[in-house]
Amino acid sequence: MPVAHTPRILSLMMAATVVVGLVVGVVACAPERAPTASESPSPSPTVSALPTPVEKVKSFFDTGRYSIDDPTSIWVVNDKIRPLNPLDYVPQDMVTPNVRYISSPLIRTEAAGAIEKLFAASAAEGAGELQIQNAYRSFAVQTSIHNRLIAQLGKAKAQAQSARPGYSEHQTGLTADVVGRPAVCSIQACFGTTPQGAWLAKNAWRFGFVIRYPEGKTAVTGYIYEPWHIRYVGTDLSTEMHNTGILTLEEFFGLPPAPDYTS
Numbered sequence: 592m593p594v595a596h597t598p599r600i601l602s603l604m605m606a607a608t609v610v611v612g613l614v615v616g617v618v619a620c621a622p623e624r625a626p627t628a629s630e631s632p633s634p635s636p637t638v639s640a641l642p643t644p645v646e647k648v649k650s651f652f653d654t655g656r657y658s659i660d661d662p663t664s665i666w667v668v669n670d671k672i673r674p675l676n677p678l679d680y681v682p683q684d685m686v687t688p689n690v691r692y693i694s695s696p697l698i699r700t701e702a703a704g705a706i707e708k709l710f711a712a713s714a715a716e717g718a719g720e721l722q723i724q725n726a727y728r729s730f731a732v733q734t735s736i737h738n739r740l741i742a743q744l745g746k747a748k749a750q751a752q753s754a755r756p757g758y759s760e761h762q763t764g765l766t767a768d769v770v771g772r773p774a775v776c777s778i779q780a781c782f783g784t785t786p787q788g789a790w791l792a793k794n795a796w797r798f799g800f801v802i803r804y805p806e807g808k809t810a811v812t813g814y815i816y817e818p819w820h821i822r823y824v825g826t827d828l829s830t831e832m833h834n835t836g837i838l839t840l841e842e843f844f845g846l847p848p849a850p851d852y853t854s
């Protein structure tokens with residue numbers, strides 16, 4: 592009977608609707624559940640991974656931030672195997688800092704501000720007054736000093752005392768030889784034992800300077816202990832060197848030691 596078929600068809604249709612509905616429901620739910628399932632494991636690695644990058648950021652010092660080759664860079668490293676390039680480089684932003692000096696006080700602007708603060712702090716903190724013995728030396732001046740010394744002492748002794756032109760850090764405009772006022776132990780190792788020399792060794796880093804030729808590092812720097820020779824590198828680097836206890840630019844930047852000229 593056709594009447595009897597109707598409920599069966601209806602119930603089949605209803606059943607089909609339910610099945611379709613379930614399938615649609617499952618399919619519809621599936622994309623919602625899938626991310627939930629894949630999201631829940633991902634937060635835990637993220638959380639556990641988080642402290643590592645944070646620690647790395649804290650201890651990471653970008654040694655490539657400034658050039659160590661460009662003579663205009665405050666991080667330039669020049670020594671007996673790393674001459675300035677060009678050899679007759681002349682800094683373009685030198686000024687006379689507002690400090691006492693004996694001769695040749697020119698120094699680059701950034702270093703000038705720092706040396707003013709350094710000298711003021713030495714006096715304010717009870718170590719006594721500092722003054723510049725000499726700062727910038729040009730390629731031409733270094734040439735005449737060097738040649739005069741060679742004539743007087745011979746090449747070997749002259750080169751032990753005075754850098755070849757183009758190799759002197761004084762030519763960067765970032766360096767000064769300093770002494771107390773009145774001058775005691777000028778350009779001599781005993782400057783390190785004066786109140787100013789002792790204070791300088793402990794505190795130069797606070798103002799962006801390093802004692803460029805420390806005691807016991809002649810085999811690395813190529814120079815005898817020069818407690819009077821300070822080099823401006825900026826406080827980022829001077830602080831990092833202070834904190835890590837690395838005394839020379841060569842060692843800090845992983846450069847080969849420069850005990851002597853190669854030729």
Ligand SMILES: [Zn+2]
Pocket residue numbers: 761766767768819820821
């Ligand atoms: Zn010097």
